[in-house]
Amino acid sequence: MNRAVPRLSSLELQFQSTKNPKLLAGVHAIALPLFVDESGAKVANVKGFERTLGKITGISFENEIAKATTPLTGKVGELIEISISGDKNKLQKIFLVAVGASTPSDLRKVGALLGRKVKGSNAHLLSLCGGDSKTIKAHAVALALATYSWADKSGPVPETPRFSIMGSFAKEVELAQIEVESVWIARNLIHTPANIATPAWLANQAKILSKNPAVKVTVKSGKELAEFGGLRAVGNSSKVNLPKFVQVGYAPRGSKNWKHVVLVGKGITFDTGGVSLKRPYDTMTAMKSDMAGAAAILATVIAVSKLAPKVRVTALMMCAENALSGTSQRPSDVIKHYGGTTVEVINTDAEGRLVLADGLAFADKNLDPDYLLDVATLTGAATLGLGRQYGAMYTRDLKLAKKLHEIGEISGDRVWHMPLVDDYDVALESEIADYNHTADKFHFSGGSITAALFLEKFVGKRKWVHFDIAGPGRSEVDAGEYVKGGTGFAVRLLTEWIASL
Numbered sequence: 001m002n003r004a005v006p007r008l009s010s011l012e013l014q015f016q017s018t019k020n021p022k023l024l025a026g027v028h029a030i031a032l033p034l035f036v037d038e039s040g041a042k043v044a045n046v047k048g049f050e051r052t053l054g055k056i057t058g059i060s061f062e063n064e065i066a067k068a069t070t071p072l073t074g075k076v077g078e079l080i081e082i083s084i085s086g087d088k089n090k091l092q093k094i095f096l097v098a099v100g101a102s103t104p105s106d107l108r109k110v111g112a113l114l115g116r117k118v119k120g121s122n123a124h125l126l127s128l129c130g131g132d133s134k135t136i137k138a139h140a141v142a143l144a145l146a147t148y149s150w151a152d153k154s155g156p157v158p159e160t161p162r163f164s165i166m167g168s169f170a171k172e173v174e175l176a177q178i179e180v181e182s183v184w185i186a187r188n189l190i191h192t193p194a195n196i197a198t199p200a201w202l203a204n205q206a207k208i209l210s211k212n213p214a215v216k217v218t219v220k221s222g223k224e225l226a227e228f229g230g231l232r233a234v235g236n237s238s239k240v241n242l243p244k245f246v247q248v249g250y251a252p253r254g255s256k257n258w259k260h261v262v263l264v265g266k267g268i269t270f271d272t273g274g275v276s277l278k279r280p281y282d283t284m285t286a287m288k289s290d291m292a293g294a295a296a297i298l299a300t301v302i303a304v305s306k307l308a309p310k311v312r313v314t315a316l317m318m319c320a321e322n323a324l325s326g327t328s329q330r331p332s333d334v335i336k337h338y339g340g341t342t343v344e345v346i347n348t349d350a351e352g353r354l355v356l357a358d359g360l361a362f363a364d365k366n367l368d369p370d371y372l373l374d375v376a377t378l379t380g381a382a383t384l385g386l387g388r389q390y391g392a393m394y395t396r397d398l399k400l401a402k403k404l405h406e407i408g409e410i411s412g413d414r415v416w417h418m419p420l421v422d423d424y425d426v427a428l429e430s431e432i433a434d435y436n437h438t439a440d441k442f443h444f445s446g447g448s449i450t451a452a453l454f455l456e457k458f459v460g461k462r463k464w465v466h467f468d469i470a471g472p473g474r475s476e477v478d479a480g481e482y483v484k485g486g487t488g489f490a491v492r493l494l495t496e497w498i499a500s501l
Contacts, residue, residue, distance in 0.1 A: 006144040010170045028123040029093040036074030076100035104138040111142030112480040118161040119147040128166040140176035145481040150191040182303035183488035189295040190486025194270035194288040199244040199319035212305040214252040220245040229335040230354035235320030237328035246317035260312045262369035264359035266352045266376035267294030267319035274348030292473040293375035296490040303495040318355035344433040364460040372462040381447030383471040391415040392468040394452035413493035
């Protein structure tokens with residue numbers, strides 16, 4: 001379905017005149033930051049706008065705050081909603097909302113709350129809650145992401161609101177718009193049912209979405225995948241939806257000597273588990289989102305092509321359907337990955353690392369990346385320690401890990417640096433191949449860690465980061481910035497990190 005993305009704009013208002021009829025033209029709702037101090041609740045006086053608004057509307061904010069049915073503590077998200085008019089063409093609502101300490105995290109929560117207040121409408125909301133240039137983008141992005149909806153059915157597409165941010169933040173708003181559009185692309189791809197979103201469909205979407213002439217898309221399939229033993233072992237289980245290797249590269253003219261970032265994404269369009277069939281069976285219903293890593297890196301390249309930093313970026317989408325058929329790989333099979341490494345397959349439901357291994361080895365051998373990162377909904381184990389709010393991050397580069405963690409805290413795609421425990425490496429040994437791929441020996445547990453140790457075997461000496469996004473890549477609830485289903489996790493993190501290079 002075609003969905004409009006909520007538009008953000010930089011809106012300058014004049015505060016000097018209280019009789020200016022243009023002051024509230026086209027605005028349906030206004031959000032003011034609500035602070036609570038020792039003397040009690042009060043509305044922030046934002047450049048006199050509170051007084052101006054009070055005179056125009058006849059609203060006494062002190063009286064409205066006094067009417068609050070529950071004590072106000074200043075905790076982020078406390079909200080007072082004031083109705084002004086029922087006329088859809090005029091100002092209808094004023095929201096007084098507590099912004100806490102106005103950290104990026106606080107302002108994302110406030111943005112998501114306000115976005116949900118106008119979700120599904122064509123309302124124009126003006127926010128004065130956005131803080132300064134360091135935090136305004138986080139607030140603006142959250143406003144729009146909270147309005148996302150997916151309904152693949154007949155009928156009109158849900159209306160989308162418009163947002164304005166008070167102040168001179170044209171650059172920040174432009175960046176926010178690019179991020180929002182890119183996250184929406186990832187979410188749309190992830191939400192598309194697997195009978196539509198096949199490997200071939202994903203490859204075609206990459207071509208359709210890559211409109212920038214500096215972005216080139218190439219697709220390998222069939223005999224071209226002869227060296228990609230992992231991708232073929234997983235993808236050839238479906239004779240209808242065959243595997244695809246999709247390379248999407250952003251390399252403008254004159255970029256040969258720029259830093260090169262290569263992103264590898266797990267693109268399992270549906271995961272039955274193969275011969276190691278998933279149980280209980282109802283766990284399969286969410287498996288159309290097992291290509292969230294590939295969706296995220298595609299959307300990131302699109303965002304980067306709009307931002308145009310002096311960085312080359314290549315995305316390798318490892319697309320396959322893990323089906324159950326007479327041509328499925330079997331536990332105990334031995335496969336040869338790109339580059340020649342052999343692997344003993346133990347569990348066909350641990351298929352993600354098999355396709356990623358080919359992509360990482362290909363990148364190391366052919367693309368000479370300065371940075372090599374992979375993104376995958378890889379292990380349920382990652383959610384045991386981190387839940388669904390953080391992605392698991394593995395790398396031996398402490399400086400890079402610190403930078404990515406900091407950007408994640410600001411952007412909203414939060415990641416936690418996890419250990420690569422070398423003592424667990426012996427669990428990857430195999431009697432019949434170079435490695436086994438599930439590290440089941442010795443009962444170390446730590447399934448997310450051992451999966452990362454396996455992938456590290458294919459990255460050479462590159463600066464490498466592995467993101468296991470099994471937790472935050474999919475939301476089980478409709479709340480905050482997310483709807484139930486694909487979240488588009490990692491797009492904001494990767495986009496902002498690449499821009500920072």
